[in-house]
Amino acid sequence: MGDEVVLLDFWPSVFGMRVRIALAEKGIEYEYKDDNLRNKSDLLLKMNPVHKKVPVLIHNGKPVCESLIIVQYIDEVWKDKSPLLPSDPHQRAHARFWADFVDQKVYAVGRKLWETKREEQEAANKDFLETFKTLETELGEKPYFGGETFGFVDISLITFYSRFYLYERFGKLSMEAEFPKIVAWAKRCLQKESVANTLPDQKKIYEFHMKWFGLE
Amino acid sequence: MAEEVKLFRNWSSPFALRVVWALQLKGVPYDTIYEDLSEKSPLLLHYNPIHKKVPVLVHNGKPLAESLVILEYIEETWKQTPLFPEDPYERSTARFWARFGDDQLLHSVFNVFIKQGKEQEEAIARAQGNLKYLEEELRGKKFFSGEKIGFLDLAFGWVANLVSVLEEIEGLTLIEHEKYPLLLAWIQNFIDAPIIKESWPPRDKLITKYRARIEFYSSKEAAKK
Numbered sequence A: 001m002g003d004e005v006v007l008l009d010f011w012p013s014v015f016g017m018r019v020r021i022a023l024a025e026k027g028i029e030y031e032y033k034d035d036n037l038r039n040k041s042d043l044l045l046k047m048n049p050v051h052k053k054v055p056v057l058i059h060n061g062k063p064v065c066e067s068l069i070i071v072q073y074i075d076e077v078w079k080d081k082s083p084l085l086p087s088d089p090h091q092r093a094h095a096r097f098w099a100d101f102v103d104q105k106v107y108a109v110g111r112k113l114w115e116t117k118r119e120e121q122e123a124a125n126k127d128f129l130e131t132f133k134t135l136e137t138e139l140g141e142k143p144y145f146g147g148e149t150f151g152f153v154d155i156s157l158i159t160f161y162s163r164f165y166l167y168e169r170f171g172k173l174s175m176e177a178e179f180p181k182i183v184a185w186a187k188r189c190l191q192k193e194s195v196a197n198t199l200p201d202q203k204k205i206y207e208f209h210m211k212w213f214g215l216e
Numbered sequence B: 001m002a003e004e005v006k007l008f009r010n011w012s013s014p015f016a017l018r019v020v021w022a023l024q025l026k027g028v029p030y031d032t033i034y035e036d037l038s039e040k041s042p043l044l045l046h047y048n049p050i051h052k053k054v055p056v057l058v059h060n061g062k063p064l065a066e067s068l069v070i071l072e073y074i075e076e077t078w079k080q081t082p083l084f085p086e087d088p089y090e091r092s093t094a095r096f097w098a099r100f101g102d103d104q105l106l107h108s109v110f111n112v113f114i115k116q117g118k119e120q121e122e123a124i125a126r127a128q129g130n131l132k133y134l135e136e137e138l139r140g141k142k143f144f145s146g147e148k149i150g151f152l153d154l155a156f157g158w159v160a161n162l163v164s165v166l167e168e169i170e171g172l173t174l175i176e177h178e179k180y181p182l183l184l185a186w187i188q189n190f191i192d193a194p195i196i197k198e199s200w201p202p203r204d205k206l207i208t209k210y211r212a213r214i215e216f217y218s219s220k221e222a223a224k225k
Helices: A014-026 A042-047 A067-077 A089-115 A118-139 A152-171 A180-189 A202-212 B014-025 B042-047 B067-077 B088-114 B117-137 B151-155 B157-170 B181-192 B194-199 B203-224
Strands: A005-009 A031-034 A056-059 A062-065 B005-009 B031-034 B056-059 B062-065
Touching: A005 A014, A005 A042, A014 A067, A014 A152, A042 A056, A056 A067, A062 A067, A062 B088, A067 A089, A067 A152, A067 B088, A089 A118, A089 A152, A089 B062, A089 B067, A118 A152, A118 A180, A152 A180, A152 A202, B005 B014, B005 B042, B014 B067, B014 B151, B014 B157, B014 B194, B042 B056, B056 B067, B062 B067, B067 B088, B067 B151, B088 B117, B088 B151, B088 B157, B088 B203, B117 B181, B151 B157, B157 B181, B157 B203, B181 B194
Parallel strands: A005 A031, B005 B031
Antiparallel strands: A005 A056, A056 A062, B005 B056, B056 B062
């Protein structure tokens, strides 16, 4: 059956990376289109008129927006291989809750590390540490957030690993020293082809952000 | 086995109301525990240590938080009276609009009522732009979910509940008749539905509560200047 799958994305987007990982986990063939967010394509504006953001998955001409919604869609459509969410409703709810927590917190606390100065930066650092502490506690001794297998919550968070060097430079901290379990978990995830092939190098992401936000 | 379903809520939270409606639409018996959010019970803090908010659903001792997550759980656990579309694409569209409602629409609507002057004009433009999407989504439909109330209607329930309260407090009409005939029709159909009607918080109490909220946030806004 001819399935046409197109991904509108921007290579440094942590949200786009989630979709790339999900597609790779499922072995789905797709066309990748890189959209520079400071020069948005007509296709992007047409496919995501509400938010004008990436990622957008276009499946047989129909757009799906918002990375976690896209990942769930992928899981529901290509359901015969590599489930990304557990089958038990309670565990699914648990996964959705934590992926939502990542969405609510991680992006914002990370950004604040380079957006704030002086007294505000102290508060930003505190928020950042608290957020990752919460995640480290939730992970506990489990190999993955979902338990024995890599899944939805892991996908939602692992893409931020590409920003760890950025966080360390601006937060003046060591992710490994502060959050050893998280770093060990990240390295475990990186052993998966889908993750290793998707995540850009941390230095590359750092350099990109320095240029993009004029932080040099 | 006797199922034990408990819902932690307060009298007014529009997010908790979503869960009330979902459980009632599916005919799931449950117990309610009302929380005073100015003095949260140890039990609530135990069940929702991360966000410390309502609603929390506890099913056979296991807690769940975040209303949209809870709605998905309710759908998957009690399969009668389906609230979500069956088709994955339509499901993703419904989820998209629910998130839009919570992440963009809600703030934009509140901003209308707490900002002044030029900022208020801008807030109105933004909120009305957002509401236009809802109007378009209703084209050819009685409810967002089609012929019957479903997930997206519950997610947008606060629009039917709160906006007219805020409008009354401020003497400002946001959902204008000429611009939003479908949305106004939906509001009426929604609040006329028996299950929705019986669970509506008392309007006078809502007016008192939101009047105080608006005053609080308005003065914070003014203090910023």
